[in-house]
Amino acid sequence: MAGQIAKRVPHLMTLADLSPSQVNSIVSHAHYLKHISLPWLSPQQRGVRASKLRMPSQSLFSKSIALIFSKRSTRTRLSAETATVLLGGKALFLGKDDIQLGVNESARDTARVIGGMCQGIFARVGDHNEIEELAEYSPVPVLNALSSLWHPTQILADLLTLHEHAALFSDPVEGIQNHNPKRLPQLPPLRPLTVAYVGDSANVLHDMLVTYPRLGHKLRVASPDNPKYRAPQPVWDRVVELGCDAGIWWGTDPLEAVRGADVVVTDTWISMGQEAEKEERLKAFQGYQVTEALCRKGGANTNWKFLHCLPRKEHEVDDEVFYGPRSLVFPESDNRKWSIMAVFDLLFGKWDLSAADGVFRQKSG
Structure with missing residues (x-):
């Protein structure tokens, strides 16, 4: 529409950029997506129709997420690829030997090219300046998968793990667990x-x-x-x-x-x-x-x-x-998937880190 103000592209470099309520909301959303998704990943049971299950958010339906990884990864890569599938999208793994970044092409040009074809960039880099430059020139959201300074998705997974335990x-706390199976x-x-x-x-x-x-x-x-x-x-x-x-x-x-x-x-x-x-x-x-x-x-x-x-x-x-x-290291490892899924849904799918499902309840200190 003519005259419409362009929406500012959101990025997430560190949890320092978020308010406590936003952090809590993302953790709660991860918990929600986890419980929505697990029945779909379990062995199919006789007599249980898929129509009875809730679908997780499909905010990445037909969308592509670029995974730029200049460092090795197990949990972060697996989490990103499997979470994208559950959200209806496709993850494209781009290792340091797969693209021109840092060889024949600048971070500025790479961000523009990838952002012109994909709907989100999840970048695992060396020096933090590298991801800052990607975010500066990307037309789509950039999420820090790990840099020399920050690792936000790890702490979201840790918080989810601590809450669950x-x-x-x-x-x-009496009354917190809802015993209604529906x-x-x-x-x-x-x-x-x-x-x-x-x-x-x-x-x-x-x-x-x-x-x-x-x-x-x-x-x-x-x-x-x-x-x-x-x-x-x-x-x-x-x-x-x-x-x-x-x-x-x-x-x-x-x-x-x-x-x-x-x-x-x-x-x-x-x-x-x-x-x-x-x-x-x-x-x-x-x-x-x-x-x-x-x-x-x-x-x-x-x-x-x-x-x-x-x-x-x-x-x-x-x-x-x-x-x-x-x-708690292996539940913590498992939760990397759900914390990343929550941020992918909100940042890449909705461009709104406050648009979480579910209600967060915090016990007063």
């Missing part, structure tokens, strides 16, 4: 938690820093006494800007970090591209391995649980914790 941290279960509310992070300051932690304190949770972080293992200035500037620093304790002692922890989290000490620093990093992180002994001595809560974004190495967490009853 809320009963492990406190008594179930209705979907609501997302369980989550009491304020103390979350300990032991390890390197990397993209997963960075999105935790700008998100958890705004949702009422406390963060306790331990990393070696070296600036290279602390949050880079652009990240800490966002932390302070959002007022999250008041909810964060940061020191060098893992024992101190896990004091009173409900959840203990770690990540890789040696990210892709840091292989040359392996010996130096292993030495710097001695004593940081997450174990039962560490958490018992440090005074973690007796029912503490463990998260890791994967892939995991034994020097980061021992087998007893990783494969034991405290570990």
